[in-house]
Amino acid sequence: MDAIVGQIIFLDLHCRLGAWWLTHVWRAQQLAESSSSALHIWQIITAAACSRSLLEGAAAFSAETDAMMAEWDELKQMGVPTSDSISRFAAPLEKRISRGQFGTRLAESVDVKPPLQSTNVMTYVNKLAKQRPNENIKEIYEWLCDAVHPSFGGMTVFVANQGAHFSETHNLVRIAKNPLADKSYEPAYRADCGQRDCRCDHRRRR
Incomplete structure (x- = not known):
């Protein structure tokens, strides 16, 4: 009887694990392909967003598979497994699979706990960073986040060039939708510029 019970439970878990694995693979494929395509057309912010999600998914997959x-x-x-040992094994694994497939953090903004709460993504990222201390996981993740957010990383994507006047009284930042394809670029002045009567269009420091 234990053998039959075990076969039924393990078959169900195997099918669910297969679905969980496939969705992770398909998600990673979409994100990797989209990131690569975005980089080819200098959609850096899009590429950063996809890369960040790809890293989060890899961290989650790594942590959950290690635990399983x-x-x-x-x-x-x-x-030899018994019905009791199988039940003790299956219950937490089933919960883990369900959380990985259907867990969410929706409604947290209104202080309503979702029925099945997903693990905070930073928990996964921190675990991966601890496992791979020589690969700068946290630093890479922080840069990807900064590129996605309306902050330094995201805004400097559009900087074609920048420089300072030799007098250190003027700064120029030249921006372009695609800095690498900005054919009209010509530095108005450089740090070594010696023209005191420079007529460049620039911003003065306040």
Whole structure:
């Protein structure tokens, strides 16, 4: 009887794990392809947003699979599974799969806890960074976030060039929708400019 129960439970878990794995793969494929396509046409902010989501998904997948493998190893070490050991193994795994597939943080802004709350993405990112201390995971993630947000990273995407007058009284920032394709670019002045009667269009420091 235990064998039949185990087969039924494991078959269901196997199918759900397969679906969870496939959705992660399909999501990663979409994000990677979109990021690559965006970079080819200098859509840097779009590429950063896709890359950030790709990193978050990889971090989540890594953390959840590590936990699942540890739970599976623990079950195998118990020997021949019984209906009791199978139930103890299946219950948390089923919850983990459900949270990974259907968990959300919607409605948190109105202080309503969702029925199935997803894990905070920073928990996953921090775990991945701790596992790979030499790969600058946190720094890369922070730069991607800064590029996506209306802040330094996102705004400097449109900077074609910048410089300062030798007198250190003037700054110029030249912006373009696609800085690399800005054929009309010509520095109005450079840091080594010695023209005191410079007539460049510039902004004076306040």
